[in-house]
Amino acid sequence: MPKNPYYTGPESDHFDGTRFFNPQGVEPGGLGALLKWQFWENRSKWPAQLESPFPRSRPAARIDGDALRVTMVGHATFLIQVAGLNIITDPVWSKRASPLSFAGPKRVVEPGIRLEDLPDIDIVLVTHNHYDHLDITSLRKLHQAHAPHVVTPLGNDTIIRKAAPSSKITVMDWGDRLELPNGVTVDAEPCHHWSARGMGDRRMALWAAFVLTTPAGKIYHVGDTGFHDGINYRAAADKHGGFRLANLPFGAYEPRWFMKGQHQNPEEAVKGMQLCNAAHVAGHHWRTFQLTNEAIEAPKEALHRALDQAGIARERFRPMHAGEVFDVPTA
Template identity: 35%
Template sequence: MSMVWVVLLIAAGFVGMAWRRRAGRARDQDRYAGAQRWRDGRFHNVAATRKGNITDVAKLYWLARGIRRTPREALPVAQVRREVLDGPTSQALRVTWLGHSTALIELDGLRLLTDPVLSDRASPFSFAGPKRFTPPALSVEQLPPLDAVVLSHDHFDHLDHATILALAERVPRFYAPLGVGQRLQRWGIDAAKIVELDWWQETQLGPLTLAATPAQHFSGRGLNDGNSTLWASWVVLGSRERLFFSGDTGMHKGFAEIGERYGPFDLTMIECGAYNEAWPDVHMLPEQSVAAHQMVRGMTMMPVHWGTFDLALHRWDEPAERARALAAEQGVRLVQPRPGETVSPDSPLQAPWWRSFEKESMPQRSIKTSESAT
């Protein structure tokens, strides 16, 4: 084949991709025309957000070379209780933490799985990207029967392609923010199983009410799809108990409105990890995580989004230590289960299990991390 034909074929490929992107944007424009945060072909936060530019982030990574962002050894997980795996689904609220933001929620006889990532890496590649330093507490095959999967957004550490495909035939419902369901359909998930919600929209799952609520974050899995899908927090309302799951988010005023509309919450699963001053508006410092719990009128707080992947510049155990100290100072009821452990709103505070894997005392804070919540 001559070079002319090679150039023409490459050019035709680029034209085809550009046409498909334009066609996709046109379809999305019609699909999300009534969405609250959709404009100019993208979803937007209520407030302006800073995510940090690549130069600043690269400098911070250079400065953070001395901070141990992974544990000294692989962390074991607790054996999941037999009644969680084989017994009847709990009517009372209980949560089994599987690592990061993946949790098995039981309430009113139903089981929900949040942001399932059960692969070795939070990455599009099996050979590169953030590798978990604790194995998942359960494999997909070991999971008990599920009634639904609840997704907060489409980042790789919250939406794992391999895990979703493995769950496809086992889960009757997938609840997702706008646009994320379209991704699932492209992966082969039956559209009849998918429920997409905008912020403040509600849906019923048997006796439970699920509501997608605001978050302050961003989305995307590639170079050209930034903010093409929505991000959300979630409210789960049972007959007697209520749970709030923050997803990934920076501090925002919407927490107070969530608390007013749906609180108080018996248990909150609040993001606490992957924070830094370079991206102050899309992830929360531990001080902000505790404040968010209080704003939504939470009773017991369970920090998530820590202890599994190296996604920032702080020590791997810093989020747990800071959340624990802050909760004690402010009188916040806290649970900090080991991956695989099951907790309920009235569970006692667990011992700081992570300390047994670190021989040295709690050291320096992360590089350029502010100490005050906004």
């Protein structure tokens, strides 16, 4: 077996001693499928640059009491302000979601908050190690400016420490719970995805969703996931009872024959909202980097159709734009 460069630990129901896996799940497509997608599928053309309908945000220093505020930076990067804590998810401020500065998916919409305009950051949640979620340049800059506590699934600490060796990092397995300040806890929960930074490290670091339990309610942050028959959504509802807010991906889903196992589409995201019992959703993973084939506005159009068909008010599931501020209702 190849050596795992990131993690050494006991086997489990989702780790075989070298690689992590989704129990009863679907493995990501191999090289042949990737080449078929790249050379035989048609990709919609995105604009090289696009403005957000919202201005860049200058966030408040802190949010307390029952308030819950979420500001979209872009892709899966949110600033969550709750219970006096400032939390960043999957921070990517770089121009490209790529190991290369000159090639790979390029940002088409500027970040909704400039790095220098961030308030003091306490916690950073990194769900997995794909380049559109784990960006070492952004993590290094956040460490230099804020020295936040980084929380991430097993194995990803090895990557992050190369960028910021002195970072405070907590690694979590599925089912682990971590106590944070101000009466906040974070649980690492399963999602149906995978990991890789290159050709030889596939599934050698874990991926996870996070549940924040706060005095202002529960927040479910899913960075990337396939729908997986709703298994993980049902489990989250059974364990946590429901959520004031879920941050759910609803873009980067075409072609379905290649993406279905790892990226849910808008219709599946709406089903996930219902199954996990989320009162409100901040939708992400769209309109920032072109990773897949669909047109830039297609996820929002499909989302609205799915919400209308399900009889769910559109304002309950927001397709978040860079700079958009969402003060999440209490009921």
